[in-house]
Amino acid sequence: MLPTLLRSPRLLRGEISASLVVFLVALPLCAGVAVASGVPAGLGLITGIVGGLVVGLLPGSSLQVSGPAAGLTVLVYEAVHEYGLSVLGAVVLAAGLLQVLLGVLRMGRWFRAISVAVVEGMLAGIGLTIIAGQLYAMAGATAPASGVAKLAGVPELLMDSAGSATALSALGVGAATIGLLIGWPRMPERLRAVPAPLAAVAVATGASSLLDLPVARLRVQGLLGSIQPPGGDDLARLAEVGVMGTVVAFALISSAESLFSAAAVDRMHDGPRTDYDKELMAQGVGNTVCGALGALPMTAVIVRSSANVQAGARTKASRVLHGFWLLLFAVLFPAVLKIIPLAALAGVLVFAGWKLVPFTQLRPLWREHRGEAVILAVTAVAVVALNLFEGVLLGLLLAVVKSAWDTSHLHIEVHGTDDTGDASPHPIRVTLTGNATFLRLPQIIDTLEELPRHRPLELDLAGLRHLDHACRTALTSWVDRHNQAIPTLVPAGSATP
Incomplete structure (x- = not known):
């Protein structure tokens, strides 16, 4: 130099x-x-x-x-x-x-x-x-x-x-x-x-x-x-x-x-x-x-x-x-x-x-990346209300949860709901594609619960790129309980891996 x-x-x-x-x-x-x-x-x-x-x-x-x-x-x-x-x-x-x-x-x-x-x-x-x-x-x-x-x-x-x-x-x-x-x-x-x-x-x-x-x-x-x-x-x-x-x-x-x-x-x-x-x-x-x-x-x-x-x-x-x-x-x-x-x-x-304090950035950040704006605001409030270390830890935890949620892209398709009759032997096929994690369980269960209760279900998981243990266990258990309620129509355990 x-x-x-x-x-x-x-x-x-x-x-x-x-x-x-x-x-x-x-x-x-x-x-x-x-x-x-x-x-x-x-x-x-x-x-x-x-x-x-x-x-x-x-x-x-x-x-x-x-x-x-x-x-x-x-x-x-x-x-x-x-x-x-x-x-x-x-x-x-x-x-x-x-x-x-x-x-x-x-x-x-x-x-x-x-x-x-x-x-x-x-x-x-x-x-x-x-x-x-x-x-x-x-x-x-x-x-x-x-x-x-x-x-x-x-x-x-x-x-x-x-x-x-x-x-x-x-x-x-x-x-x-x-x-x-x-x-x-x-x-x-x-x-x-x-x-x-x-x-x-x-x-x-x-x-x-x-x-x-x-x-x-x-x-x-x-x-x-x-x-x-x-x-x-x-x-x-x-x-x-x-x-x-x-x-x-x-x-x-x-x-x-x-x-x-x-x-x-x-x-x-x-x-x-x-x-x-x-x-x-x-x-x-x-x-x-x-x-x-x-x-x-x-x-x-x-x-x-x-x-x-x-x-x-x-x-x-x-x-x-x-x-x-x-x-x-x-x-x-x-x-x-x-x-x-x-x-x-x-x-x-x-x-x-x-x-x-990023005052000028908050409004555009809220419009374009609402989750990031929430993390920013929660971290700032936590730093003021708690202390610096705990506030940053809370912010990092929220960032990890948000990232997990963003990467859990999931598409649900339902086939076979057009059959008529009180006890149709044809199962309803539910196909999941993308990433299924425990964060998406509420969305999946809500979809399943809206289906007819008198119809058997068949869960197709072959199109998933990622399926965590918690999600697999919860879904297969839910489908098995549903199908066991109509034993004359379908045997238990009908989830397709």
């Missing part, structure tokens, strides 16, 4: 320019995601630095950028709240090692088989939870523990804030930040060269300082002071069932989000395609390093990755350099971060959460 850049000064300038754009996008997001996750802001910066300097050098995807992601804030917050900040590093480290193992076993490609509706539902549920939780942060209030309580308490929060000058100031800063983020694409082209999150946070910071607003500011330790390697007691807790469940959730969700991001980034450029197994191992190495430092987990982040591609990046150099700029800023200018209002970062996260 380096020899190629040195031989092409123009390419080197392009990579440096792209890296600066990604750095400016990543800086407020690293701090904001950390605060939303309930951990010190420095841990978010450490994860961003590792995502650039470590993962950026590894093979996999050339142009996507890794760092702390809004999609994991809910899971991290729950883990820190339940097990403590000191255990976070052990969980992230173990999740990283699990990702490396999955990559070695060439499981990366299988993550592409996860239902898109489940992933979008997961992100929508996370987005709604982030929005609800960060509204409390914007007002300087403490958010309830559950997602449902967060959403239900928003009206009361707004009413309580109306009587507090401090809360109104914070809400005003957050609302102004969101408004600037929404309106930034309509700004003149020269202004749009500055990334929207950076511009919004900078304007909110400047305005709150000039007006001397009574709002809470970001607390930042030195970079070395933020590092919290897990101790022996923390690693020992990995033997607990709940902690290991969190490890698995971290590994699977961050892997899925990273590899879906890689697929999206591949559609944005004409360069080398992603090697999913190597990318999974790269993410695992990054999370292992983050865990050893006690930092936040990382994923590939589509916001930073798309900014990287749109800024003209063509090699890994831009994402590596963005990690270097983060390190340089954190070491040389930590005081700058301390003047940023927490409400401004909360506004950035509210906007990010809103973008995670």
